[in-house]
Amino acid sequence: MALKASSPNASRSPSSSSSSPLLTLTLAFIAWKSFLLLLSCGGALVGPDYDTSTSLFFARSSSSSSSATLLARRLTRWDAIYFVHAARGSNDGSSAPVYEQQWAFSPALSLFLRWLASQARRILSLHGNGDDELEALAGIALAHASHAVAVLELHRLTLLLTGGDAxxxxxxxxxxxxxxAGVFLSAPYAESPFAALSFAGVGLLFAVEALRAAGAFVKAPGRVSLAVAAAGVGGVLVAMGSAIPQYVAYTIYCGGGSGGGEERAAVVRPPWCERTVPSIYSYVQDVYWNVGFLRYWTPxxxxxxxxxxPVLTLLIxxxxxxxxxxxxWGLAPSSPDHRVLVQALAASQAIVALLALTSYxxxxxSRLASGYAVWYWWIAACLMDKSRRGVGRAAVIFMVMYGGIQAVLFSTFLPPA
Structure with a gap:
């Protein structure tokens, strides 16, 4: 899809934006994050942790009471333990998941956290003494940075799709x-990187168009071929992100590769190895998390x-x-290409919400919604429309209340998660 920035209101183009929006967003970001972190760290005042997984996970660590140690322990909850555990690696230094259920989580985040922690150890000259929180702290830093990038990307993307409506x-x-998504966008989770990459992916469509405009010598058939090739390469890269971990798991558990797979398979061959499509991901989602159509529909x-x-209602x-x-709703005011793009984003958002309602x-x-732009645009439009302003304000009040309550519950290992 060829995309160019909307032409109306050219005088309000993104390039002419003052520094005021950036300052406003920066101050709002710092204030909101500080609020959530204070609630998370103060969660200990509510009562003891409902689950002891975090204390056991950091059992090797020193009993330091530093702010960094406290922060790492309060935010390494629920699935964050899986990501940080994988980032640490096994005792033999292997990067492969230790437990079967860990295959439900993409290794990309954990590998990146491991790299960040290794660089921090090198720079700080740490050698394993009192640095067990480094992977968790790396995840927290990455989450904050990614969330900030997502905010700025959404601001830029909105300007491009609305003709510069500041x-x-x-x-x-x-x-x-x-x-x-609240504190999940501050913890060692994948939601912040997901949001940043999601908005960046949409923004890249405009970058590609700019490159094409710069290379106007490329004839129309060449542009079509380039578009098809780009879509094909993108599809292959997305598929590889899923296929490669599945292949690695198959060689480990089902044989047919190096790394002790044949020996392990000779001892016990998991049932998913015999499936038509031998996917460990679908298996662990089925067995460990009971994911499936209407399986969650229990009293x-x-x-x-x-x-x-509330979030399902907003998304749908x-x-x-x-x-x-x-x-x-003030989106794609003049461009047919923009209209198709916005409609595709709206459809994908609604489908994800319907799947949440029926299948997982x-x-x-509330966490996945962070990476979808349409509902942010819709609430913003409500806030700008006198007849719908009440709906927009109610949505904002819900978001603030939900984020604050969730931060306390998350830090004490209580649902929702």
Whole structure:
């Protein structure tokens, strides 16, 4: 899809934006993050941790009471333990997951955290004494940096898709700051990098168009071939991100490769090895997390459906309305290509919400929503429209309240997670 920045309101182009929005976003980001971190660190005042996984995980560490140590321990909760454990590696230095259920988590984040921690150890001349929190701290730093990048990317993307509407762009970016993903965007989780990469991927469409404009000598058939090739390469890269870990797992557990796979397979061959598509990812999601169509529809999960209801409603309602009439919400005011792009983003957002409602743990939708732009734009439009301002304000109040309460619950190992 060939994309160019919208032509209306050229005088308000992104390049002419003053430093005021950047300052506003920076101050809002620092204030919100400080608020969440204070709540997380103060969670110990509420009561003891519901689960002892974190204390056991850091059992080797010194009993330091430094702020960094406290922060690492308060934010290494739930799935963050898997990411940080994988970043540490096994005792023999192997990067392969130690436990079967760890294959549910992409190794990319853990490998990057391991690299960041190794660089920190080298720079700080640490040699294993009192540095067990480094991987967790690296994850926390990466989460904050990625979230900040996502906010700035969304601001820029909104300017491009609205013809330079500075107010709408600022509102959307501020909403991204207070995303209901909350403290998950501060902890060693994949949500912040996901949001940053998601918005960057959309923004790259404009960068590609700029390169094409610079190379105007390329004829139309050449541009079409370039677009097809780019889509093909992108698809292959996405597929490799899933296929490579599955192949590694198959060689380890099912044989057919080096690394002791044949010996391990001779001892015990997991049932997923015999499936038509031998995917360890789908197996552990099925066995360890009970993921599947309507499997979460049980009476004991009703509270989690109620907690997820506001975000599900926002995602589905905004996705549906923007899919029908993107221009009515101030998006893609003149460009057919922009309209198709916005509608595709709206459709994908609604599909993810519907899948959360039917097929996987519904409470994680508040975290996944952080990487989708349409609902931020929709709430921003509500705030700018007198007839819908009440809806926008209610959404903001919910986001702030949910983020604050969630920070306390997360830090004490209580759901939702």
């Amino acid at each position: 107010r709408r762009a600022l509102l959307a970016a501020l909403l991204c700051v207070i995303s209901p 004991n999960q009703i509270p989690l459906f109620l907690l997820a209801a 309602a905004s996705g549906y309305e923007v899919l029908r009439r993107p221009a009515a 743990h519904v409470q994680v939708i």
